[in-house]
Amino acid sequence: MTSNSYPFGGKVVLVTGGGSGIGRAIARAFLNNGATVAVTGRRTAPLDETLAGADPDTTLAIGADLADPDQAAGVIDRVVERFGRLDVLVNNAAQFVAKPFTEVTREEWTGIRSANADAFVHLLQRALPELERTGGNVVVVGSVSGLRGDWGQSVYNATKALIMNLVQSLALDYGPRGVRLNSVAPAFTVTPITEGIAEDEQLLARFTNRVALGRPGRPEDVAPAVLFLASEDARYITGTTLAVDGGTTASTGQPHLD
Template sequence: MTDHSDLQGSPSCTPHYPELSGRVAVVTGAARGMGACFAAGLARQGVHVLGVDIDEATLQNTVREAHQTGLSTHHGSFEGLPCDVSSRSDIQKIAALAVQQFGRLDIWVNNAGIFPQTDVPSVDTKQITQTFQINVNGVFFGAQAAAEQMKHGGVIINMASVAAFRVRRGRAVYSATKAAVHNLTQSLAVELGGQGIRVNALAPGFIDTEMTNWVREIPGAMDKALSTIPLGRIGEPTDVLNALLFLVSDAAAYVSGQTLGVDGGSRHG
């Protein structure tokens, strides 16, 4: 029998608990849904967050609401700025501004995305182009801009989806973009690892946000959705936030190139 008593307390067995205070993050698509949850959640961990979104009015309301719920007592910050993630120049300006304002950039969350639902015969060129521009180009531009500014390493988180692995009718274009994000995450992890940059993705399943409100409006849709989730419940934005906080923290210091499912087991259900 091996005696493991000598391992107790040794450096190799001492965990790195999440400590994010003072770090600087950019979160795209921060006006609503999971993006808003990510931005406020990081700020409550002491992170200085620049939340960006093309919908500036809703974004500013989100920022105000976050501060009204006591955000300032956590010593982080949450500011909102307009940005079109499909514009490389917009993304580059945001990354540079983060460094100009806070002196560093540690975390970049590529959250912005759209969720078209159209059967294959009705999909047109405009929908394909727009969905790829936001869901894929936006991720690539964000990673490029972040890597350029992360002089001393950092973390990039991309938003994939369970749809990258488990397809449904009406989601061909969306699923294709999320499969691309899964693959892109692996490629970015390989290419940016030498700069000390970790790149991972989150693949949420059915999460209770505005994007999934339709399930409450269609008779029988909720029961059908629940039947595909082994844990038997719809996910909450905080479920995904908790996974994000792990991946951006030092607790995940040796995790890169991974797509972490946050789906209640639905990928395998």
């Protein structure tokens, strides 16, 4: 999973959206590096699959809808009650909508905003006092789509930009309190949500055409970057966004003609 080892023994990590894809890879990477890991998502069965084989004394699966402020606060409370502390919050859970802006329904806008932005706000408001107590940190799985625009997915991009800017702003507020906040920004990554694209060679080629390294990302490419930002090796890094995109954002956007 990772080339480097990080001493996360004794640290308590909460990963949202930990039941599949990038969230699962991140949770397992922390487990492999000795952390106590809690994962949360709407369905508990995938969370249990993520934690399968790990020591039940150092793991916790919590089913919750984080768009509900009471449930979000309750997740933080359960982690602290069970393990006595919280050292790292990894905000990964997200929804995706791709359609023309004027066709986005009120329900779709409310849903994606609630899942991608409101849930993070609710979690942070309860988690930050705990992270201040432990000198902990936050890592957000953002997106290159939060850095620039994309065709046909304006509302998704807007929510990603919101949480990534929130990280920067709170890094200023909480740096003096000993809490670091950072983001990673993947580009196209093969997960259960994007497998349909990955299996269509012609469609996949339109995505990899923009990637300097010539292949789509994998969840296992993102997890090590999250571990680094959460570790003491990144102790002087806060308020930053680390692109984990194979060089996608190195491009001006002009087509690769070879």
